[in-house]
Amino acid sequence: MANQLNHRVLKYRVGTRVLHWAHAVSFVALVVTGIFLYLSPLSFLAIDSWSRVIHRGAAILFMLAPAIYLVASWRASWASVKEALTWTTDDLGWVAAAPGYYFLGDESRMPPQDHINTGQKLWYLILLVSGTLLALTGVLMWWLKAVLPAAVFQWSVFVHDIYFIVVLSMFFVHVYLSVLHPLMRQHGGAFGSMVGGTVSVDYARTHHAKWYRRMAESEQVIEPEPAPARVGVAAMENK
Ligand code: HEM
Incomplete structure (x- = not known):
């Protein structure tokens, strides 16, 4: 039975x-x-506007990356939006049980989770809304400043600043919960899933039980590579 750290499942x-x-x-x-x-x-620190130039360059990457992904992988894009919008009673149960789980380590009331858990769905939806508003207001301020009515410009600044604060606060929560929280570091943790793509079977089973069940049923668990034959030792043993 696949239950060791070195049996993996592809997550991303x-x-x-x-x-x-x-x-x-x-x-x-x-x-x-x-x-x-x-x-x-x-x-x-913004002397000579170099920070403004970096801000605009980074904004282009921030907008271009999902646009390219959307065109290149529209099926995967749609699947992840659908995943974040699909809520069941287990998600409501997660919201109720999460404070006890994350603050007190009480796992007894945590409902089984799918490929992403309810907190991750919330983060995804926050990003979808905030990212769109930040991009929209940013583009208005950058390219249409000369033609925008003053009130629209002021509103764009206001909305941009508010969503900047919202996303930044949630970003700290995201990094803490996905990488640093002790419960998230069990069984090899999730950081590797955003580097090599996979999580351990133990991690998948304990943190994403519904998803793991589907992956196991469809035989998508990756077995570890067999250890290389120890040629020298085998030759010695045959003597
Ligand atoms: C440098 C900082 C960051 C680190 C270390 C980090 C780490 C991670 C890790 C480890 C996961 C996988 C979690 C899991 O599947 O259990 C993840 C997922 C994800 N990250 Fe990040 N991340 C960072 C920044 C960001 C930023 C800036 C965004 C968005 C603009 C973002 C958006 C997401 C999304 C949408 C997911 C998938 C859903 C989720 O797991 O929450 N991350 N990240």
Whole structure:
């Protein structure tokens, strides 16, 4: 039975991982340069507008990466939107049990989760809404400043700033819950899934039981490579 750390299950395909890290890099650059533009005591760091140039370059990567992914993998894009929008009673159970689980380690009331858990669905939906609003207001301020009525421009600044704060707060929650929280680091953790694509069978079974059941039933568990034959030792043993 596949129950060891070295039996793996594919969680994220290569395109998803490339999109994720393109987003992560551009997001961090956007946050750092955005803070220079947002907080006036730090505006001296934006001297010569280099931070403005980086902010705009990173914004292009942040918008272009999902656009390319959408065209190249429209089926996978639609599947992940559908996944985030599909809620069952287990998701409501997760919302009720999550504080006890994450703060007190009480797993007894946690309902089984699918490929992504309810918290991840929420993060995905927050990103979908906030990312679209940030991109839209950013484009308005960048390309249409000269023709926009002053009130529309002011509203764009306001909405951009509010969603910047929302996404930044949720970003810290995302990194803490997906990488640093002790319960998320059990059985090899989830970080490897965004690097090599896979999680251990133990991790999949304990954190994403519904998804794991489907993967096991359709025989999508990756067995470890057999250990290389120890030629030298075998030759010695035959003597
Ligand atoms: C440098 C910081 C980041 C780290 C270390 C990180 C780490 C991770 C990890 C380990 C996962 C897999 C979690 C799992 O499947 O259990 C993940 C998933 C994901 N990440 Fe990130 N991430 C970062 C930044 C971002 C940013 C900036 C975004 C969006 C702009 C993002 C969006 C997502 C999404 C949508 C998923 C899939 C759903 C989920 O697992 O929440 N991540 N990330």
